[in-house]
Amino acid sequence: MSERPDLNKNLDSKTFKSYYYLKEELVNFLRKEGLQTSGSKLELTDRISHYLDTGEKKESKTAIKKSHLNKKITLNSIIEENFVCSEHHRKFFKEQIGSSFSFNVLFQKWLKSNSGKTYHEAVEAYYKILEDKKKGKTKIDKQFEYNTYIRDFFNDNKGKTLEDAIKCWKYKKSLKGHNKYEESDLDILTKR
Structure with a gap:
């Protein structure tokens, strides 16, 4: 059995990707190297691999657009491109769905891949996702x-x-x- 190396900037990306690291370890490494720490575990892994190979500091693909944060969301509003799960959005969905609402992974994916649809369609999709979960085994995403x-x-x-x-x-x-x-x-x- 080969021992897992500590995550440091002297690793190459192939070795790095050959071992399992906790998200907390990835964030600590990124912070230490002055890199952006936000994003999913897959995004962090990609950012670290790029850094280990090139030395370049790659930024996150998703950036919060401030213009969306102050806009009033209604059921007829259109889901924006590069959707980001914000407190502003959480508040809207809690008002529509109730206090049990949460940004589960499947719903987040739906929102991010359905820009141009309405928030009314998003609410319907949320209920469908919950119903599908009750019916059977759901697929666990790669990062889990x-x-x-x-x-x-x-x-x-x-x-x-x-x-x-x-x-x-x-x-x-x-x-x-x-x-x-x-x-x-x-x-x-x-x-x-």
Whole structure:
């Protein structure tokens, strides 16, 4: 087993991408190097890879446009390009949907890929997403590697505990390569 290297500017991007790092570790590295720390884990990974390869400080693809922050949102308003989940938007959706509203990942994706549609359509999409979630297993996005691993672990190991799953996950993320569950990960449970 090769030991996971510390995240530092002397790594090359290939080595960096071969290991699992927590989002907190990515943010700390970016902050230390004077790079932008906002964005999803995938965006942060991309920004760090670019920096390690080129030394260039790549900015986030999404920038909040201040003109949208003060505009009154109505059901007939059009969803703007480069949508950003702001407190202004959260307030609107809570007024329309209720206090249980949250920007879940699927809804955020819908908003970001449906600029030009109305906020009325967004509210309808939110309810449809909730309904679809109730009907069955939803797809876990790529950046949620831990959640995917734990789900796959339990699909393959009905009698195991969460403690077992976490022990296997910690072992797996210390290895070079992918972080997908494999039956061979169970070997760590028999090692003392």
